Amino acid sequence: MELNKLTAHELHGRLTAKEVSAAEITAAVFARIDAVEDKVRAYITQTRDQALAQARAVDDKIKRGEAVAPLAGIPGALKDNMCVKGVRTTCASQILANFVPPYDAAVVEKLAAQNAVVVGKANLDEFAMGSSCENSSFFATRNPWDTAAVPGGSSGGSAAAVAAAEAVWALGSDTGGSIRQPAAYCGVVGLKPTYGRVSRYGLVAYASSLDQIGPITRDVADCALVLGAIAGHDGRDSTSVDAPVPDYAKALIPDVKGLKIGLPKEYFVAGMDPAVEKAVYAAIDQLKALGAEYKEVAMPHTEYALAAYYLVATAEASSNLARYDGVGFGHRGEGNDIIAMYKRSRTEGFGEEVRRRIMLGTYALSSGYYDAYYLKALKVRTLIKQDFDKAFGEVDVLVAPIAPTTAFKVGEKMDDPLAMYLQDVCTVPINLAGLPAISLPCGFAAGLPIGLQIIGRPLGEETILRAAYAFEQANDYHRRLAPLGEV
Amino acid sequence: MKITRKDVEHVALLSRLELGESDVAKFTGQLNAILDYIDVLSKVDTAGVEPTAHVLPLKNVMRADEPRPSLPRELALANAPEQEDGYFKVPRILEG
Numbered sequence: 001m002e003l004n005k006l007t008a009h010e011l012h013g014r015l016t017a018k019e020v021s022a023a024e025i026t027a028a029v030f031a032r033i034d035a036v037e038d039k040v041r042a043y044i045t046q047t048r049d050q051a052l053a054q055a056r057a058v059d060d061k062i063k064r065g066e067a068v069a070p071l072a073g074i075p076g077a078l079k080d081n082m083c084v085k086g087v088r089t090t091c092a093s094q095i096l097a098n099f100v101p102p103y104d105a106a107v108v109e110k111l112a113a114q115n116a117v118v119v120g121k122a123n124l125d126e127f128a129m130g131s132s133c134e135n136s137s138f139f140a141t142r143n144p145w146d147t148a149a150v151p152g153g154s155s156g157g158s159a160a161a162v163a164a165a166e167a168v169w170a171l172g173s174d175t176g177g178s179i180r181q182p183a184a185y186c187g188v189v190g191l192k193p194t195y196g197r198v199s200r201y202g203l204v205a206y207a208s209s210l211d212q213i214g215p216i217t218r219d220v221a222d223c224a225l226v227l228g229a230i231a232g233h234d235g236r237d238s239t240s241v242d243a244p245v246p247d248y249a250k251a252l253i254p255d256v257k258g259l260k261i262g263l264p265k266e267y268f269v270a271g272m273d274p275a276v277e278k279a280v281y282a283a284i285d286q287l288k289a290l291g292a293e294y295k296e297v298a299m300p301h302t303e304y305a306l307a308a309y310y311l312v313a314t315a316e317a318s319s320n321l322a323r324y325d326g327v328g329f330g331h332r333g334e335g336n337d338i339i340a341m342y343k344r345s346r347t348e349g350f351g352e353e354v355r356r357r358i359m360l361g362t363y364a365l366s367s368g369y370y371d372a373y374y375l376k377a378l379k380v381r382t383l384i385k386q387d388f389d390k391a392f393g394e395v396d397v398l399v400a401p402i403a404p405t406t407a408f409k410v411g412e413k414m415d416d417p418l419a420m421y422l423q424d425v426c427t428v429p430i431n432l433a434g435l436p437a438i439s440l441p442c443g444f445a446a447g448l449p450i451g452l453q454i455i456g457r458p459l460g461e462e463t464i465l466r467a468a469y470a471f472e473q474a475n476d477y478h479r480r481l482a483p484l485g486e487v
Numbered sequence: 488m489k490i491t492r493k494d495v496e497h498v499a500l501l502s503r504l505e506l507g508e509s510d511v512a513k514f515t516g517q518l519n520a521i522l523d524y525i526d527v528l529s530k531v532d533t534a535g536v537e538p539t540a541h542v543l544p545l546k547n548v549m550r551a552d553e554p555r556p557s558l559p560r561e562l563a564l565a566n567a568p569e570q571e572d573g574y575f576k577v578p579r580i581l582e583g
Binding site for chain 2: 098099100102103195196209235238239241301303304306307308310311318322325326327328329330331332335336337338339340341342343344346347350355356358359360362363366373375376377378379380381382383385417418421432433434458
């Protein structure tokens with residue numbers, strides 16, 4: 001089997017046994033990129049020279065007999081909203097098309113400390129605003145299971161790269177589902193950590209009370225490895241949680257005996273694809289057969305989460321994106337005075353969905369509407385969080401779908417923003433409550449993967465990893481590779 | 488109609504965005520559809536409920552006020568669309 005199709009934990013074993021070199025692994029990933037990238041289009045920028053230099057440094061360490069970290073020499077992709085010093089970071093936006101950060105994001109520093117190899121910057125919906133990766137101002141990424149379908153979003157490039165074996169692991173960011181939904185659509189594993197678990201220093205801000213960075217990988221063991229590499233307190237992010245980072249690999253126990261799982265029926269929304277519903281119930285039956293206890297829990301405010309989310313997220317976005325003014329960095333348009341210059345820069349630089357969200361958020365915060373929209377949404381957020389607090393008094397994890405359907409066709413929802421937003425209905429409540437949640441494959445419908453969501457208590461990453469690992473090991477979905485390029 | 492063309496034009500000005508005639512019409516329609524959906528929140532009784540702006544029990548995260556290295560000027564200016572004599576350059580702000 002080609003090296004690029006192995007997992008990080010398998011590759012680490014081969015590296016330390018000196019069966020392969022890191023340079024060979026990285027070369028295999030770039031050979032795969034050369035073979036399939038014109039069909040997938042996962043990457044905005046490739047960093048070949050740096051990647052090969054990083055790989056050779058790992059080979060030198062191994063030759064010298066030094067111990068290497070679990071991700072040393074393992075090639076991965078970063079969503080292109082994470083700053084890498086000296087490497088163009090675009091957010092898939094024209095306004096940052098030529099932005100070269102003068103510093104590294106905290107996660108990039110942590111990956112460098114492990115000697116991980118970064119092969120490139122992955123495509124996304126512009127400023128992480130979207131659910132299909134079609135809002136990239138450069139190009140749309142395609143789903144490796146069906147290139148007529150979207151990979152999901154906003155971390156669509158990251159998920160597609162991992163699914164197409166163009167990267168062994170990737171990082172995404174999740175504000176309302178942007179790691180979990182593309183992971184589900186692409187048949188891979190994605191984890192949104194507890195809010196504050198991973199530093200957001202150097203992540204381009206979208207909605208600061210919701211954004212969180214997390215791993216996208218081909219199996220749960222790799223998810224635990226990457227999470228362990230990037231988690232931890234950072235004084236440069238004032239929302240960073242100061243709690244010790246456990247050894248997540250120890251949570252990989254293929255057993256859920258005595259684990260209490262809860263099902264919030266409210267997540268099975270009207271319009272849900274029956275195949276998705278069936279697969280999620282089958283997964284619950286399987287977890288029960290593996291020893292989990294099961295009960296239904298009531299989460300009565302679930303139906304309000306999407307509306308609250310789109311007010312909170314856009315309000316925060318309208319404030320965060322005020323910094324793009326054509327002065328310090330980013331695109332500048334022509335204007336005779338400063339206001340004209342601001343308007344020209346922003347109108348030329350932002351794509352349609354970004355402008356729509358800035359407008360909605362500005363409206364929600366504007367005089368006369370603040371109480372009715374923004375403040376109301378924050379109060380509903382409290383009620384949603386209380387639903388979770390109550391449920392976690394009764395169960396250890398919650399199990400739900402990731403999205404109402406499998407991957408939809410390219411172009412299908414581009415003219416109807418509300419229909420696109422409805423894709424996020426099962427993922428946004430978790431961001432509003434700041435909880436950890438993992439997405440992993442639990443079946444297929446018409447050849448497209450279905451995602452299972454397992455939600456945990458604050459800092460309950462170990463418990464959801466354990467449940468996910470037990471489910472994964474009882475199945476073989478993680479061994480199936482996307483058909484693209486297999487023929 | 489929750490939001491009129493005039494509201495959309497005003498919000499565009501606050502957002503520092505230019506909208507053409509067809510954009511105003513399109514955004515007015517789309518924002519109304521979204522706000523109609525958001526209206527579901529009016530069904531929720533939130534009397535006496537405190538707002539949650541942030542889920543963490545963190546408040547006033549402080550650090551010692553000590554000088555630390557910052558970005559060198561040339562790096563801070565490296566991405567500037569226009570610069571002059573070590574400063575960011577912008578179009579005129581004051582009349583006169």
